[in-house]
Amino acid sequence: MRYQIIYDGNCNLCSSLVQVLAKLDQGQRFTYSPMQDRGALAQWGISSEDCELGMILIDTADPQKRWQGSEAAEEIGRLLPGGEGLIQVYREIPGLKTLGDRLYEQIRDHRYEWFGQRETLYMCSLDSQCTHLNSKSRQAK
Numbered sequence: 679m680r681y682q683i684i685y686d687g688n689c690n691l692c693s694s695l696v697q698v699l700a701k702l703d704q705g706q707r708f709t710y711s712p713m714q715d716r717g718a719l720a721q722w723g724i725s726s727e728d729c730e731l732g733m734i735l736i737d738t739a740d741p742q743k744r745w746q747g748s749e750a751a752e753e754i755g756r757l758l759p760g761g762e763g764l765i766q767v768y769r770e771i772p773g774l775k776t777l778g779d780r781l782y783e784q785i786r787d788h789r790y791e792w793f794g795q796r797e798t799l800y801m802c803s804l805d806s807q808c809t810h811l812n813s814k815s816r817q818a819k
Contacts, residue, residue, distance in 0.1 A: 681736060683734070685733045686713050686733070687799045688714060689793065690789075707757055722734075728746075732746055
């Protein structure tokens with residue numbers, strides 16, 4: 679089963695997390711597209727406005743199955759080896775999920791000021807080869 683992760687390729691935190699995830703996963707479960715890739719967004723029927731609510735996880739076998747924001751982060755964690763039990767505990771502790779949801783929203787809304795904005799777009803392909811595209815390359819998309 680494969681999943682597509684739509685992330686902010688201009689966000690330092692988001693790009694760093696995709697790098698770590700790509701190394702952990704080694705192309706087994708996840709593929710990646712930055713929110714700035716209009717072609718990828720169109721392929722999945724996602725608008726730029728949709729992306730304002732945070733990262734998106736899509737089940738590529740059933741594209742109607744989607745998670746966004748903190749729900750996407752939880753589902754990604756659940757899909758990682760050993761993650762299902764951790765996410766179950768996280769969801770069962772009273773108030774922790776609500777706190778996590780609010781924390782995600784704060785990070786999402788302040789990510790550039792807290793973690794910085796990249797000068798180059800970060801992209802990670804199917805085979806986990808990750809690259810940086812300068813602004814001229816980005817304009818071509």
